[in-house]
Amino acid sequence: DVKVTQSSRYLVKRTGEKVFLECVQDMDHENMFWYRQDPGLGLRLIYFSYDVKMKEKGDIPEGYSVSREKKERFSLILESASTNQTSMYLCASSAPGRSYEQYFGPGTRLTVT
Amino acid sequence: GENVEQHPSTLSVQEGDSAVIKCTYSDSASNYFPWYKQELGKRPQLIIDIRSNVGEKKDQRIAVTLNKTAKHFSLHITETQPEDSAVYFCAASKYDYKLSFGAGTTVTVRA
Numbered sequence: 001d002v003k004v005t006q007s008s009r010y011l012v013k014r015t016g017e018k019v020f021l022e023c024v025q026d027m028d029h030e031n032m033f034w035y036r037q038d039p040g041l042g043l044r045l046i047y048f049s050y051d052v053k054m055k056e057k058g059d060i061p062e063g064y065s066v067s068r069e070k071k072e073r074f075s076l077i078l079e080s081a082s083t084n085q086t087s088m089y090l091c092a093s094s095a096p097g098r099s100y101e102q103y104f105g106p107g108t109r110l111t112v113t
Numbered sequence: 114g115e116n117v118e119q120h121p122s123t124l125s126v127q128e129g130d131s132a133v134i135k136c137t138y139s140d141s142a143s144n145y146f147p148w149y150k151q152e153l154g155k156r157p158q159l160i161i162d163i164r165s166n167v168g169e170k171k172d173q174r175i176a177v178t179l180n181k182t183a184k185h186f187s188l189h190i191t192e193t194q195p196e197d198s199a200v201y202f203c204a205a206s207k208y209d210y211k212l213s214f215g216a217g218t219t220v221t222v223r224a
Contacts, residue, residue, distance in 0.1 A: 033211070040122070042202055042216040043157070058211065059114065090156065100145040100206055104156040 003027070004105040006091055012111045019078040021108050023091030029103075030096045032074035034058075034066065037088040037107070049074055050096075081112045115140040117205050119215025127223050132190040134218045136203035139184070143205040146179060146186045147212070151200045161188075193222045 007022035023032065033048040035058075045058030047066040055066050063085060067075045074093075078085055088109050092102040116139040126132045138146075147162035163170045163177045163186065170177050174193075179186040190197055200219050204212040 035214075040216055042119070043214040045211055045213075048211055056211075059213075099210060099212065100147040100162050100204070101159050102212065104158070106156055 004091060004093055004103050006089075006105040006108050008108050009106060010109050010111075012113065013078075013081050014113055015082060017078075017081050017112075019081050019110065019112075021076040021078075021089055021091075021110070023074045023076070023093075023105055024072055025074075025093040025103070026072065027093065027095070027103070028071065029093035030071070031094040031099055031102075032068065033092040033094075033102060034064075034074065034076045035090045035092065036060070037090055043090065046076065081110075083112050086110060086112045115143060115205055115207075115213035117203060117213050117215045119203050119218055121218060122216065123219045123221070125221045125223060126193050128193055128195065130193055132193055132197070132220055132222075134188045134201055134203065134220075135185060136187070136205075136215050137183075137185040138205040138213075140205070140207060141181075141184065143207045145206045146177070147204050147206075148175075148177060148188050149202045149204065149214075151202065151217075153199070157202060190220075193220075195222050195224060198222045 004025045034046045035043040049068045065077045090107045091105040094102045119136045144165035149157040150160045151157040176189045200217045203215040206212045
């Protein structure tokens with residue numbers, strides 16, 4: 001059974017702070033993804049990675065960066081948090097050749113004040 | 114890039130009735146069309162998917178149809194039950210690339 005975990009369920013940060021969101025999967029998946037979920041906007045892709053040390057921009061990468069030093073871990077970094085980054089952040093992973101079948105983490109509800 | 118539009122945004126049905134959600138996509142090269150279900154407070158989960166070489170696929174009470182010419186695909190839920198209440202997302206991708214999701218449909222099944 002695939003398990004994707006995220007470091008925090010709820011997080012409150014102040015404007016301008018550097019924020020780290022971590023995601024870990026235990027199924028040896030090559031592919032990992034970071035989304036943000038906002039009401040009425042669905043799931044929007046921020047960044048994704050197909051291998052260690054590889055990253056590609058998604059649809060809304062501005063204000064974010066990522067790090068993938070190990071296969072099982074994919075981190076999302078908000079360099080200088082802003083109030084418009086208040087959102088639910090979801091991490092996902094998938095096996096190679098099966099990007100349509102993504103396994104999601106429980107999500108992190110980030111509030112930036 | 115790919116643009117996926119999903120309708121309706123909300124759907125209320127009487128228990129036992131059918132529910133239909135429709136999506137359109139813009140990139141004719143897209144060839145994978147998964148559907149995800151997200152129950153309240155939970156993570157999205159894949160419930161069914163269809164590939165571009167198939168026109169219809171069924172799994173018990175759910176079915177998906179694909180019209181490649183018109184670039185639209187639909188989710189059909191028959192004999193709806195209270196546990197079908199959730200947000201449903203359609204998505205599209207090509208060549209095992211990233212997924213582009215629709216905005217979601219909130220389905221409420223009335224007892």
